[in-house]
Amino acid sequence: MGEELYPITNTDLTWMKVALTVASRAEISKFSKEKPNVGCVIRRSRSKGSPAVLAVGWNGFLPKTPGEILKNKAAQYDREGKKHGLTKDLGMHAETNALRNCSESPEKATVYVTHVPCKDCAKQLVSHRVKRVFYLFWMDKSETSITLFKDFDISCIPFPSTSRSKVIGDFSSAFLEDYNICAGSTRKDPPESDSYHAYLSTEDSTRRTSSDRRRSLSDSDDYALKILLEEQGVKVDRILHEFHEYRNQHNIKIVGVPEKSPEETAQDTSDLCVSLFKEMGAEITMHDIDTAQRTAKGSDSDGPRPIICKFVRRLARDLVMSVQQQACKVNPVSEDTDVSKINISDYDEDSQEMTETASSTQ
Numbered sequence: 457m458g459e460e461l462y463p464i465t466n467t468d469l470t471w472m473k474v475a476l477t478v479a480s481r482a483e484i485s486k487f488s489k490e491k492p493n494v495g496c497v498i499r500r501s502r503s504k505g506s507p508a509v510l511a512v513g514w515n516g517f518l519p520k521t522p523g524e525i526l527k528n529k530a531a532q533y534d535r536e537g538k539k540h541g542l543t544k545d546l547g548m549h550a551e552t553n554a555l556r557n558c559s560e561s562p563e564k565a566t567v568y569v570t571h572v573p574c575k576d577c578a579k580q581l582v583s584h585r586v587k588r589v590f591y592l593f594w595m596d597k598s599e600t601s602i603t604l605f606k607d608f609d610i611s612c613i614p615f616p617s618t619s620r621s622k623v624i625g626d627f628s629s630a631f632l633e634d635y636n637i638c639a640g641s642t643r644k645d646p647p648e649s650d651s652y653h654a655y656l657s658t659e660d661s662t663r664r665t666s667s668d669r670r671r672s673l674s675d676s677d678d679y680a681l682k683i684l685l686e687e688q689g690v691k692v693d694r695i696l697h698e699f700h701e702y703r704n705q706h707n708i709k710i711v712g713v714p715e716k717s718p719e720e721t722a723q724d725t726s727d728l729c730v731s732l733f734k735e736m737g738a739e740i741t742m743h744d745i746d747t748a749q750r751t752a753k754g755s756d757s758d759g760p761r762p763i764i765c766k767f768v769r770r771l772a773r774d775l776v777m778s779v780q781q782q783a784c785k786v787n788p789v790s791e792d793t794d795v796s797k798i799n800i801s802d803y804d805e806d807s808q809e810m811t812e813t814a815s816s817t818q
Contacts, residue, residue, distance in 0.1 A: 462611070462656060464590075464619040468568070471497050472592055472615065472623050474512070475568045480635040482514035484547065491515075492593075493635050496550035496569040498562050498586070510562055513554030517547055551577035555584060562586055570637065572598045572614070582608045588660065589613070592620055594653070606655040614654050704804050706746070706773050710763040710783070712797035715750070722749045729765050732798075735786035736779045744772035764803055776800065 479495030498510040551573055555562060564587040572591040573581060578601035581589060588611040605612040615623065624632065631637075713732065716724050726748040733740040746768045750761040767773040780800040 462613045462660060464615060468590060468615075469619065469622055471499055471566075471568045472570075472590060473626055475570050476592070476623060476627060476637065478512045478514050479550070479570050479637055480631070482516055482550070482635070484515045484517075491547075491636075492571060493637055494550040494569065494571050496554040496567065498554050498558060499566050499568065510559055510565055511554045511557035513550045513552070513557055515548065515550045516553065549574065549577050552580060555580055566590070571595050572612075573601050574598065575600045575604065577601075578604045581605075582610060586610060588657070590615065592623060602653065602655055609657045609659075610655075611657040611660045612655045704802070705770050706767045707803040708765050708767075708773060708776060709801050709803035710765060711759070711799050711801075712784075713760060713763055715760045720750060722747060725749055725763055726765075729763065732783070732786065733776050736776070736782040738775045738779050740772055740776060744768055759797065777802075 475495040475497045477495065478497065479493045482493035482495070484491050484493055494515045496513045498512070499508050500510060551567070551569060554567075561584070563585040567581060567586050567589045569589065569591050571593045572595050573589065574595070582604055589605065590613050592615050594614065602612050710729070710732070713728060716728060720728075726742060726745050729745060729748045730740055730742055744767055746766040748763055748765040751764055752761070767776075777800070783798045783800045784796055
């Protein structure tokens with residue numbers, strides 16, 4: 457259950473572990489053994505350099521309530537047979553405390569809570585327009601909360617058994633028992649019913665691919681990374697495009713330059729380029745060139761091998777391109793060579809690689 461509902465990333469695992477650690481700060485179980493200690497983390501969906509965590513919270517009692525009052529009221533409710541009287545009258549849930557502690561609006565934030573929110577906490581999360589709620593343990597009679605999230609199109613996602621095991625596997629059984637983490641909850645999956653154990657918002661639903669692709673990629677690091685990047689508002693395609701542009705912005709291709717010799721070295725080619733650029737009117741030195749070398753000659757070409765020149769600085773490359781029309785009017789080698797076919801153009805390394813690959817497969 458839940459494994460294909462939404463991919464649980466390493467980031468989700470980490471923040472749920474933080475929520476579980478936060479739960480150990482709660483003291484609710486000291487007064488009610490039937491109540492679990494609950495932890496909650498509210499995280500920005502897009503940090504943009506700001507701290508990722510907006511707030512944390514755990515279940516407890518009204519702020520600054522004296523311990524003596526808690527003890528007296530607990531004893532009173534025990535005498536009256538009110539099993540959960542103290543927590544009902546003075547208790548505050550983890551989600552409420554986390555929202556109260558937020559340094560700024562939690563709108564569109566992601567919430568990690570150890571136990572599925574109750575109806576009242578779900579109302580508060582909905583009123584603050586959080587974007588997504590992950591929970592670790594199911595609590596009985598929580599169906600109303602899921603319905604509420606569904607009505608307001610907010611994702612409520614349970615950690616499936618495999619992901620839950622990864623979280624609690626980092627904590628000892630003694631920790632879970634000493635801090636009463638699992639009281640009243642179950643480590644098993646929520647009931648097998650799409651109507652009330654979970655809900656995926658319209659926005660999150662669109663992120664899922666077809667069922668075949670999801671089955672093949674749901675556990676892959678690449679898919680999890682893409683989901684994470686999209687969550688942060690960064691499109692993978694844009695990153696790849698920017699990388700592509702950066703990779704090629706220093707390169708040019710020069711064709712028609714006669715070769716000094718069949719054994720022309722990279723140093724010889726670089727010297728030739730410097731001479732050519734100076735003849736063209738561009739003051740380029742060897743320090744401006746990262747590397748220059750001849751490429752393999754094409755099958756349909758009888759002329760000299762093309763030169764790929766990569767500059768250290770883009771400014772140097774732009775200087776050469778500003779006078780590229782002068783390339784066929786100068787002679788960097790000797791007066792008796794034909795320079796009419798010299799041409800300088802942008803060089804797309806990725807397109808060249810694809811062209812070479814296609815040629816090799818034909």
